Amino acid sequence: xxxxxxxxxxxxxKSGTSVxxxxxxxxxxxxxxxxxxxxxxxxxxxxxxxxxxxxxxxxQGVEKDKFLINHASLTxxxxxxxxxxxxxxxxxxxxxxRPSGRVGTQxxxxxxxxxxx
Amino acid sequence: xxxxxxxxxxxxxxxxxxxxxxCTYSNSASQSFFWYRQDCRKEPKxxxxxxxSGNEDGRFTAQLNRASQYIxxxxxxxxxxxxxxxxxxxxxxxNFNKFYFGSGTKLNVKP
Numbered sequence: 117x118x119x120x121x122x123x124x125x126x127x128x129x130k131s132g133t134s135v136x137x138x139x140x141x142x143x144x145x146x147x148x149x150x151x152x153x154x155x156x157x158x159x160x161x162x163x164x165x166x167x168x169x170x171x172x173x174x175x176q177g178v179e180k181d182k183f184l185i186n187h188a189s190l191t192x193x194x195x196x197x198x199x200x201x202x203x204x205x206x207x208x209x210x211x212x213x214r215p216s217g218r219v220g221t222q223x224x225x226x227x228x229x230x231x232x233x
Numbered sequence: 234x235x236x237x238x239x240x241x242x243x244x245x246x247x248x249x250x251x252x253x254x255x256c257t258y259s260n261s262a263s264q265s266f267f268w269y270r271q272d273c274r275k276e277p278k279x280x281x282x283x284x285x286s287g288n289e290d291g292r293f294t295a296q297l298n299r300a301s302q303y304i305x306x307x308x309x310x311x312x313x314x315x316x317x318x319x320x321x322x323x324x325x326x327x328n329f330n331k332f333y334f335g336s337g338t339k340l341n342v343k344p
Binding site for chain 1: 267320335
């Protein structure tokens with residue numbers, strides 16, 4: 117099946133620092149990737165849609181200046197949490213749709229756990 | 234109103250039981266439907282797509298009711314390894330194929 121990787125898998129940082137998370141599609145090209153956030157015992161919340169070669173589109177309530185998304189190639193999207201604060205501590209997951217798959221099928225990366233102290 | 238709603242459970246069932254989950258969605262224009270399984274502290278894994286005519290994969294049966302805007306997942310002969318959180322996902326189609334997830338239903342299968 118499709119493989120999507122994320123790096124790093126764990127991040128612990130001090131409040132005020134910026135954290136970059138990478139999402140890679142390993143065996144297919146993804147023009148669109150998605151970034152989600154999941155707080156404990158809650159659902160995955162779509163944060164933004166990452167579009168290769170253009171600006172990301174953000175869901176309502178998600179600050180685009182705080183969560184910077186760059187999709188510079190067909191296999192890599194990055195999410196940077198700028199000036200992270202404890203309330204940003206969460207499980208961040210990316211996903212990508214395989215072009216040859218059924219419309220809408222998403223493959224998820226293993227996620228990145230962010231803990232801001 | 235949430236895009237997708239699920240009963241959070243937990244559903245506590247003995248091995249061998251049959252258990253069913255429902256999930257409702259608010260947008261009648263939704264196009265694709267899926268069930269994902271998420272184990273504790275892991276990413277979701279696609280369990281099965283949900284087709285209009287209903288579909289079965291081994292012990293798992295998924296159904297879609299467009300008129301009432303819900304999808305269901307039936308698990309027969311539950312195994313201990315089925316213990317997980319089951320997320321329904323709805324794709325509204327259109328640009329970018331955005332997904333919306335339910336909050337998940339937790340299943341505990343006990344010996």
